[in-house]
Amino acid sequence: xxxxxxxxxxxxxxxxxxxxxxxxxxxxxxxxxxxxxxxxxxxxxxxxxxxxxxxxxxxxxxxxxxxxxxxxxxxxxxxxxxxxxxxxxxxxxxxxxxxxxxxxxxxxxxxxxxxxxxxxxxxxxxxxxxxxxxxxxxxxxxxxxxxxxxxxxxxxxxxxxxxxxxxxxxxxxxxxxxxxxxxxxxxxxxxxxxxxxxxxxxxxxxxxxxxxxxxxxxxxxxxxxxxxxxxxxxxxxxxxxxxxxxxxxxxxxxxxxxxxxxxxxxxxxxxxxxxxxxxxxxxxxxxxxxxxxxxxxxxxxxxxxxxxxxxxxxxxxxxxxxxxxxxxxxxxxxxxxxxxxxxxxxxxxxxxxxxxxxxxxxxxxxxxxxxxxxxxxxxxxxxxxxxxxxxxxxxxxxxxxxxxxxxxxxxxxx
Amino acid sequence: xxxxxxxxxxxxxxxxxxxxxxxxxxxxxxxxxxxxxxxxxxxxxxxxxxxxxxxxxxxxxxxxxxxxxxxxxxxxxxxxxxxxxxxxxxxxxxxxxxxxxxxxxxxxxxxxxxxxxxxxxxxxxxxxxxxxxxxxxxxxxxxxxxxxxxxxxxxxxxxxxxxxxxxxxxxxxxxxxxxxxxxxxxxxxxxxxxxxxxxxxxxxxxxxxxxxxxxxxxxxxxxxxxxxxxxxxxxxxxxxxxxxxxxxxxxxxxxxxxxxxxxxxxxxxxxxxxxxxxxxxxxxxxxxxxxxxxxxxxxxxxxxxxxxxxxxxxxxxxxxxxxxxxxxxxxxxxxxxxxxxxxxxxxxxxxxxxxxxxxxxxxxxxxxxxxxxxxxxxxxxxxxxxxxxxxxxxxxxxxxxxxxxxxxxxxxxx
Numbered sequence: 001x002x003x004x005x006x007x008x009x010x011x012x013x014x015x016x017x018x019x020x021x022x023x024x025x026x027x028x029x030x031x032x033x034x035x036x037x038x039x040x041x042x043x044x045x046x047x048x049x050x051x052x053x054x055x056x057x058x059x060x061x062x063x064x065x066x067x068x069x070x071x072x073x074x075x076x077x078x079x080x081x082x083x084x085x086x087x088x089x090x091x092x093x094x095x096x097x098x099x100x101x102x103x104x105x106x107x108x109x110x111x112x113x114x115x116x117x118x119x120x121x122x123x124x125x126x127x128x129x130x131x132x133x134x135x136x137x138x139x140x141x142x143x144x145x146x147x148x149x150x151x152x153x154x155x156x157x158x159x160x161x162x163x164x165x166x167x168x169x170x171x172x173x174x175x176x177x178x179x180x181x182x183x184x185x186x187x188x189x190x191x192x193x194x195x196x197x198x199x200x201x202x203x204x205x206x207x208x209x210x211x212x213x214x215x216x217x218x219x220x221x222x223x224x225x226x227x228x229x230x231x232x233x234x235x236x237x238x239x240x241x242x243x244x245x246x247x248x249x250x251x252x253x254x255x256x257x258x259x260x261x262x263x264x265x266x267x268x269x270x271x272x273x274x275x276x277x278x279x280x281x282x283x284x285x286x287x288x289x290x291x292x293x294x295x296x297x298x299x300x301x302x303x304x305x306x307x308x309x310x311x312x313x314x315x316x317x318x319x320x321x322x323x324x325x326x327x328x329x330x331x332x333x334x335x336x337x338x339x340x341x342x343x344x345x346x347x348x349x350x351x352x353x354x355x356x357x358x359x360x361x362x363x364x365x366x367x368x369x370x371x372x373x374x375x376x377x378x379x380x381x382x383x384x385x386x387x388x389x390x391x392x393x394x395x396x397x398x399x400x401x402x403x404x405x406x407x408x409x410x411x412x413x414x
Numbered sequence: 415x416x417x418x419x420x421x422x423x424x425x426x427x428x429x430x431x432x433x434x435x436x437x438x439x440x441x442x443x444x445x446x447x448x449x450x451x452x453x454x455x456x457x458x459x460x461x462x463x464x465x466x467x468x469x470x471x472x473x474x475x476x477x478x479x480x481x482x483x484x485x486x487x488x489x490x491x492x493x494x495x496x497x498x499x500x501x502x503x504x505x506x507x508x509x510x511x512x513x514x515x516x517x518x519x520x521x522x523x524x525x526x527x528x529x530x531x532x533x534x535x536x537x538x539x540x541x542x543x544x545x546x547x548x549x550x551x552x553x554x555x556x557x558x559x560x561x562x563x564x565x566x567x568x569x570x571x572x573x574x575x576x577x578x579x580x581x582x583x584x585x586x587x588x589x590x591x592x593x594x595x596x597x598x599x600x601x602x603x604x605x606x607x608x609x610x611x612x613x614x615x616x617x618x619x620x621x622x623x624x625x626x627x628x629x630x631x632x633x634x635x636x637x638x639x640x641x642x643x644x645x646x647x648x649x650x651x652x653x654x655x656x657x658x659x660x661x662x663x664x665x666x667x668x669x670x671x672x673x674x675x676x677x678x679x680x681x682x683x684x685x686x687x688x689x690x691x692x693x694x695x696x697x698x699x700x701x702x703x704x705x706x707x708x709x710x711x712x713x714x715x716x717x718x719x720x721x722x723x724x725x726x727x728x729x730x731x732x733x734x735x736x737x738x739x740x741x742x743x744x745x746x747x748x749x750x751x752x753x754x755x756x757x758x759x760x761x762x763x764x765x766x767x768x769x770x771x772x773x774x775x776x777x778x779x780x781x782x783x784x785x786x787x788x789x790x791x792x793x794x795x796x797x798x799x800x801x802x803x804x805x806x807x808x809x810x811x812x813x814x815x816x817x818x819x820x821x822x823x824x825x826x827x828x
Contacts, residue, residue, distance in 0.1 A: 004455055004498065005459060027434075031737065034769030036430070037434060039424070039430055043532075064479070066419075087415060088417065088424070090426065099427065294415070342657045345554065351442070356448075356551070359509065360547075
């Protein structure tokens with residue numbers, strides 16, 4: 001049997017209906033925030049991703065040469081493609097540019113619970129402004145999107161790339177070594193970070209101070225430990241979020257998000273029910289356009305891990321109702337098929353979800369099938385009824401059955 | 415500047431909104447017909463496509479080895495993946511199985527007008543039945559989908575793989591040579607077909623008869639030239655389509671659709687406004703599951719060329735309105751940003767598409783921006799107004815402006 005590729009999924013009807021429901025709801029949230037949708041190709045020149053994340057990223061990309069010998073990669077995320085598109089085609093549009101996107105991304109890594117080689121992201125970028133207002137707008141929208149999934153158990157952690165950077169520099173780490181240290185701290189690799197810091201001559205006391213900082217999480221009051229502009233900036237974001245009714249927010253002085261292209265605020269949303277793979281959303285302020293040949297432009301953005309957010313919703317026991325067949329039209333014999341086709345065509349034209357028996361099954365067997373697929377009504381089209389321009393309408397919930405004029409059928413059902 | 419790969423497209427907001435509008439409308443049609451959505455991965459093992467279409471298909475596929483040395487191909491179409499999924503996961507479901515899908519497909523070919531390397535298909539498969547009723551159901555749905563695009567100028571051509579096959583066989587072509595001849599006829603390569611037929615000893619008169627047959631297009635009356643079961647079958651499909659109100663249908667005795675996996679009816683929808691690349695939909699009855707390791711199951715399906723259908727709609731001058739910003743919230747100074755944030759959050763929570771000034775622009779400049787993005791209302795949040803729990807509401811169409819209590823704002827706008 002031909003199997004689907006490892007780490008990918010098929011989505012069967014119930015699952016797909018749920019996914020489309022969430023997708024549509026996320027799209028609506030983005031629209032109410034004044035964002036508009038864009039789309040970029042499934043693959044890009046692999047250079048786009050190495051420019052953003054360095055050559056090591058190739059290890060986890062699906063990279064290949066096309067027949068024209070160009071090195072192509074399936075996109076691992078959609079921020080770089082979106083900014084590439086902005087540089088190519090939107091750089092002269094009035095700012096800010098507010099765009100969102102939804103689609104597949106690909107990473108070649110060992111498949112495990114909640115990690116797939118083909119996964120889905122819903123993300124947004126606010127391009128062309130660098131300000132607490134932009135950051136608050138983006139975080140507020142991320143918060144509204146998490147609400148779409150109905151999650152109760154989640155937390156939004158906000159930090160700033162400048163906080164820990166400042167702390168590390170003031171402890172005596174040379175500017176060019178800062179990124180290396182932050183990467184260790186971001187991954188909570190304290191032993192490795194300690195070795196690195198000791199080599200640079202940082203004192204034990206300062207190291208303890210740094211570690212303690214990375215573990216500091218709390219309300220707006222923890223900002224009392226962050227002096228200067230960065231503290232004021234985060235306080236402003238916090239106030240704006242409060243005004244917009246955003247809850248479940250904490251300040252996390254240790255959030256770094258590994259990637260060194262962030263320039264200011266960084267944030268993550270975690271759903272603790274998911275265990276180790278608990279991050280369902282991540283974002284921050286960054287600048288990328290200059291890497292792709294454009295002018296330097298500041299942006300803020302985020303992406304929701306669509307698959308994980310759905311798993312989190314399921315772990316909380318949230319369900320998403322599917323729309324079943326409303327009417328099943330059942331000809332009592334092959335001779336009635338033409339009449340039945342007319343009836344079902346009228347129902348469908350009236351936007352009523354309708355199916356018709358086409359397998360030539362007998363009435364009793366077809367009724368069982370209608371019941372199995374959850375049809376609300378069965379319309380029985382028989383010779384006697386047709387002579388009276390009528391059909392038999394059976395309510396599958398109550399079991400009631402009555403003769404209805406074809407001209408009144410839609411009215412009876414709605 | 416990093417460019418997007420050749421033959422692919424970026425979709426900017428106006429374009430994307432139009433595409434999502436059509437996609438949603440097609441999805442709704444499929445649902446009203448009792449079909450349910452499924453999705454398969456962007457790539458499959460390349461064997462899936464060579465099993466269906468032969469090894470030559472590799473020439474136009476994006477094929478590559480993944481890091482585990484598996485030969486992978488970006489999907490060129492979605493029927494094979496859907497049937498693979500059916501064999502793997504749905505083969506025991508009650509029949510018929512009615513599924514639809516929408517997504518990207520990929521072909522490595524020279525990009526030209528209306529032909530892209532990354533293109534979009536909306537398709538459906540009715541799995542597990544082989545009958546005029548199934549075929550009529552599928553063609554009726556294809557017809558309703560074409561109507562979604564608002565097209566007036568299109569034609570649905572219906573044929574049957576058996577007609578020309580029978581004609582060719584009765585002219586003396588050996589069974590094993592039939593496919594070769596049909597392929598030439600399908601491509602209207604009459605000179606090559608003539609040579610082939612002459613080699614097989616077919617008489618000039620019979621050759622003329624075959625060629626004339628392939629050019630026969632018309633109403634149900636042309637079926638008088640098709641004897642036996644196939645003629646009756648097509649007449650039945652025609653009657654069912656008539657009952658379902660499907661128009662713009664002709665019988666085309668020459669439709670073959672090149673692919674040799676079709677087993678019965680075949681059909682195409684053409685939009686003549688598109689010139690050479692005029693086919694916007696194609697489908698037919700087939701059997702594939704046995705190639706992928708399942709039991710033999712008959713199906714009928716089709717796919718709409720989403721990109722071309724949109725181009726056809728545009729050629730007919732059809733437009734699709736986009737939803738612009740309803741309300742632009744404008745703080746008169748930085749001090750008012752917090753109040754303004756509260757106002758905009760309430761509007762968004764009420765599902766009103768709203769944006770907020772975050773660039774710190776002065777009122778006159780921000781008003782120009784609001785006008786440029788087509789905002790219907792501007793809500794001005796100023797210190798004086800806030801003292802009265804009010805904001806200034808400006809109707810950008812009429813130019814009227816009035817003081818409105820914040821508690822009444824949503825009511826005033828809706």
